[in-house]
Amino acid sequence: MSSAPISLWTRLSNPSHFMRWSGTLAPWLAGLSGLVLALGLYLAWFVAPPDYQQGETVRIMFIHVPAAWLGVFFYGAMSLSAVGTLVWRHPLADVAQRAAAPIGAAFTLICLVTGSLWGKPMWGTYWVWDARLTSMLLLFLIYCGIVALWRTMEDPNRAARAVAILTLVGAVNLPIIKFSVNWWSTLHQPASILRMGGPTIDPSMLYPLLVMILAATLGGTTLHLYAMRTEVMRRRVRTLTIREAERLDAGRVAVTAPPDALPQAL
Amino acid sequence: MIGIVSALVARDLALAARVGGSGALSLVFFLMIVALIPFALGPDLNLLARIGPAILWLAAVLATLIGLDRLFQADEEDGSLDLMTAAPVPLELVVLAKVVAHWLTTGLPLALASPLFGLLVALDGTAMGATALTLLVGTPALTCIGAVGAALTASIRRGGLILAVLVLPLMVPTLIFGVSATEAALGGTVPFTTPLAILAALSLIAAVVGTLAAAAALRWSE
Numbered sequence: 001m002s003s004a005p006i007s008l009w010t011r012l013s014n015p016s017h018f019m020r021w022s023g024t025l026a027p028w029l030a031g032l033s034g035l036v037l038a039l040g041l042y043l044a045w046f047v048a049p050p051d052y053q054q055g056e057t058v059r060i061m062f063i064h065v066p067a068a069w070l071g072v073f074f075y076g077a078m079s080l081s082a083v084g085t086l087v088w089r090h091p092l093a094d095v096a097q098r099a100a101a102p103i104g105a106a107f108t109l110i111c112l113v114t115g116s117l118w119g120k121p122m123w124g125t126y127w128v129w130d131a132r133l134t135s136m137l138l139l140f141l142i143y144c145g146i147v148a149l150w151r152t153m154e155d156p157n158r159a160a161r162a163v164a165i166l167t168l169v170g171a172v173n174l175p176i177i178k179f180s181v182n183w184w185s186t187l188h189q190p191a192s193i194l195r196m197g198g199p200t201i202d203p204s205m206l207y208p209l210l211v212m213i214l215a216a217t218l219g220g221t222t223l224h225l226y227a228m229r230t231e232v233m234r235r236r237v238r239t240l241t242i243r244e245a246e247r248l249d250a251g252r253v254a255v256t257a258p259p260d261a262l263p264q265a266l
Numbered sequence: 267m268i269g270i271v272s273a274l275v276a277r278d279l280a281l282a283a284r285v286g287g288s289g290a291l292s293l294v295f296f297l298m299i300v301a302l303i304p305f306a307l308g309p310d311l312n313l314l315a316r317i318g319p320a321i322l323w324l325a326a327v328l329a330t331l332i333g334l335d336r337l338f339q340a341d342e343e344d345g346s347l348d349l350m351t352a353a354p355v356p357l358e359l360v361v362l363a364k365v366v367a368h369w370l371t372t373g374l375p376l377a378l379a380s381p382l383f384g385l386l387v388a389l390d391g392t393a394m395g396a397t398a399l400t401l402l403v404g405t406p407a408l409t410c411i412g413a414v415g416a417a418l419t420a421s422i423r424r425g426g427l428i429l430a431v432l433v434l435p436l437m438v439p440t441l442i443f444g445v446s447a448t449e450a451a452l453g454g455t456v457p458f459t460t461p462l463a464i465l466a467a468l469s470l471i472a473a474v475v476g477t478l479a480a481a482a483a484l485r486w487s488e
Contacts, residue, residue: 086486141435148431152422161486162418166432169414169479173436176468180439184446 013092015232026225033218040215043208051205060118062209066216067111071139073220074104078146079171082164092228094160095235097167098150099227103220105143111136135181142170156235270355271363278367281340288333292372293379295332299325300383311388318387319397319448325383326376326401326444327437330408334433335426337368337416338484347420347484357481365413365477373405396451396458400465404444407469410476411436417480421487440468 011017044062051058078100084093115133116126127133146163153159201209282288303321304314314321341347350360380401381394389397415433419425446454447461 086482138435138438141431145428145432145435148428149418152419152425152428158487162483165414165479165483165486166418169475170436172471172475173439176439176471177435180442180464184442 013090015092015095018092019229019232022225022229026222026229029218029222029225033215033222036211036218037215040208040212043211048205048208054122057118057121058205060114061205062212064111064114064118065209066213067107067114068136069213070216070220071104071108071111071136071143073217074100074107074224075139075143075167075171075174077224078104078167082167082171085160085164086168091157091235092232094156095228095231096224097160097163098156099224099231101143101146101150101163103223103227105140105147107216107220108136108140108143112140131182131184134184135178138177138181139174142174146170156238267355267359270353271359274350274360274363275367275370278364279370282333282367282371288336288371292329292332293375296325296329296376296379297383299328300386304387315388315390315393318384318389319393319400319452320445321387322380322383322397322401323404323441323444323448326373326380326405327408327434327441329376330372330405330412331426331430331433333368333372334409334412334416335419335429337364337413338420338480339416339425342420351484357485358477361413361417361477361480361484362473365409365473365480368413369406369409373401373409377401377405393448393452396448400444400447400462403462403469404440404465407440407465407472408437410469410472411440413476413480414483417483417487420484440465440472443468 012021040062044059048059048062050056078097081093081097081100084090085097112133115136119128119133120126146166149163149166150159153162300321307313307317338347341350351357353360377398380398381389384394384397412429412433414436415429418432419429422428443461443465446456447458447465450456450461451458
């Protein structure tokens with residue numbers, strides 16, 4: 001197999017190659033998402049009309065909906081990376097998983113906070129036990145568990161496999177949680193963008209919202225890329241520290257460690 | 267194969283019954299929670315009767331966590347987990363045997379004792395029967411979900427707290443359908459069998475997903 005041409009994917013996902021192309025791509029992606037975000041914010045603030053019922057508070061939606069989308073998006077990204085970890089044991093999949101968890105948790109939290117700020121003028125209270133808010137809260141709790149499990153395990157390879165299993169179990173459970181929470185309570189308005197028969201939201205609000213969702217996706221991807229680079233570097237530092245410690249240790253007892261005893265470098 | 271599984275179940279049951287096992291402890295913990303809640307809410311029997319099934323279910327969820335952190339950790343520490351991994355049966359069956367033993371010492375006693383504890387929160391006969399039945403059907407799901415967390419935290423010292431954080435969100439659907447089935451039995455818009463059937467489905471799904479995931483977690487933790 002070694003003589004076969006290496007596929008593009010394999011080459012891109014090699015950690016050293018990844019550091020090179022992501023280093024070039026990340027600033028451009030950051031600039032692009034900044035531009036789209038500026039456009040989206042302009043549209044959301046100055047072009048989109050206030051709602052005839054909700055007034056100016058409807059503008060919270062332009063943050064709330066993209067944050068909710070990213071909260072779910074990063075869980076999907078984590079589940080895909082978890083498959084990469086378990087099936088191919090690819091170190092970059094571990095890195096992608098680990099980098100996605102705090103970002104996804106942060107966006108889920110933003111969604112919850114903006115949702116509750118929106119709820120105060122609309123429903124008269126900061127929190128209602130409505131189905132969608134509740135399933136986002138449970139998603140946030142699952143994210144917290146995943147981040148906590150990452151922080152508990154010292155060895156990154158073992159932690160990656162454990163978290164991958166938890167992520168996939170969570171991915172199986174999320175539709176069940178969603179279904180059961182829906183059964184339990186419904187107060188929130190029904191879905192209005194992705195539904196049969198086209199969106200019910202007016203185009204004057206839909207287009208700014210779509211631009212904001214695009215900006216959030218680009219921005220989230222940029223954050224993920226930077227977080228992955230940081231994680232790769234953190235692992236390199238860890239490996240170098242262990243090597244240095246082993247070198248000092250070997251120097252003291254005047255025995256050189258066999259090269260295969262070194263931790264696997266990234 | 268059946269012999270190995272039943273030997274494992276018998277071993278775990280014996281361990282739970284001996285000194286240091288958590289056999290009767292979860293039942294005491296269950297009683298403790300049921301007894302604490304009236305102190306927080308006040309001794310109003312009408313209120314307690316209305317939320318009684320919810321109290322019993324919540325207590326069952328929390329009591330399941332007792333002993334769960336030691337489900338695989340004890341075997342991991344004394345090395346018997348390595349022997350079980352090397353046994354001529356799939357690791358999934360070993361996990362299933364341990365889950366069954368845990369349920370026999372936790373879920374089953376809770377379900378059987380729930381009519382008695384229901385007296386403390388002034389449940390009537392129908393509510394007692396419905397709560398016991400839903401606990402009987404639903405607690406296997408709690409144990410199977412918990413087994414995943416137990417397998418993931420088997421090699422972590424002081425893994426009990428993180429175990430609770432990991433598995434409690436996943437137990438929410440079971441809690442929802444357990445309580446709503448009991449409330450349906452007491453008169454509601456849906457027939458009793460609908461949420462009960464979903465509860466049974468949740469237990470079956472959890473038995474498959476939980477066993478596979480826990481075995482994978484144990485296998486890959488080395």
